[in-house]
Amino acid sequence: MKHESSLVNRLTERLIAGELRPGARLSEAALAQEFDVSRNTLREAFRVLGEQGLVEHIPHRGVSVASPRTADVVDIYRVRRTVECTVLAQAPRGHPNAAQMLRAIEEGRAAAEAGDWLGVGTANMAFHNGVVALSDSARLMRTFGNVLAELRLAFLKVELLDFLHAPFVERNGEVYEAYVEESPAAAAALLGTYLGDSERQVLGAYARAGED
Template identity: 45%
Template sequence: MGTTGGLADDRALLGRTSTAERVADILRTRIAEGYFPPGTRLSEENIGGALGVSRNTLREAFRLLTHERLLVHELNRGVFVRVLTVDDVVDLYRTRRLVECAVVHGLGGPPFALDGLAGAVAEGERHARDGDWKGVSTANIHFHSELVALAGSERTDELMRGVLAELRLAFHVVDDPRALHEPYLARNREILDALRAGERTKSEQLLADYLDDSRTQLVEAYARRVADDGETPH
């Protein structure tokens, strides 16, 4: 048998997998934007028809997003956008603290490449002036993505994309996005300014305090909303 083995038999999978990944990208974005809120049942027929893809391709996309913990499959019920538990939220922040603080701690000497971080701060402040708190939420996600990107590690970037995508599931359950996100606009700029000044240790402490306060606020708001609505996490 040649070194290619039975790979020729897998050729048909290439197109399907590529399409499934593109479909997963679309659905991931829609979930992140709140188009499919937590707890929503995803209809194979409706979504497949809208995107013009086969049921097998859509199921593969669902499988990819289930692996990313954005969807959950319930036997005899279908596929749903996950509703996070309070423990999920706490664990996500534990991961964020480990990763984000380690990135700042491990930065080399200044000057740091801060254009992406500065852009995210400006983006958040612009959306706040417009009263667009959903936009502020997205800009805040961009801020933390850009912060982690300072490590220059594709693996760390990929890890944080998954963590932040999951976190947005919790954001969409909280009904007062302004109260949730507005306090951190100034703190984002404070971290940026400390990094611009080359104060890495101060930046790391500001970030640790930021994440601890954000976790406490989100857990309280999230637990209150889930309790009020009587939602059962999937």
């Protein structure tokens, strides 16, 4: 069970980092060799990832990385608003995990200057993970990691990373500044508007791409 859990975490981290693309087929043989695990262990990890909505089992074709639909995007953002805004509104001032948010902002700005939009996306994921880290809840962090992995797949599906991420590089900084200089409640209000704008942007990209 320990090996399966570790493998699930490692594969989820790859999804969050954008290393696995929506619809990509996952080779049992290649991954079992790469991670030095049995195929049975890998299949159990696939089962868990399937329950989390991160991979799809297609009869006679094996396992592929999930490709989120429009309804999935709507649900992902519903969860994000509930989790992120609630955590941020209730966070104490000066929480040490806020350093994760600041570090992610700096990494995002550097990646944007370099034109590395995949890197900007990774930094953005780290920023929002930092927001949830203010909860001091390991269980909530594990659950939110799954949400971030699904979100990354939604972003990669439309392949407009600069369009999706550029407007939010500085808005991450605005949320952080509101948390530090004003109040957690003010930061949460900003984040709520931010997430609403982000959701509309992703759904618009889906519509233009003809995705359901």
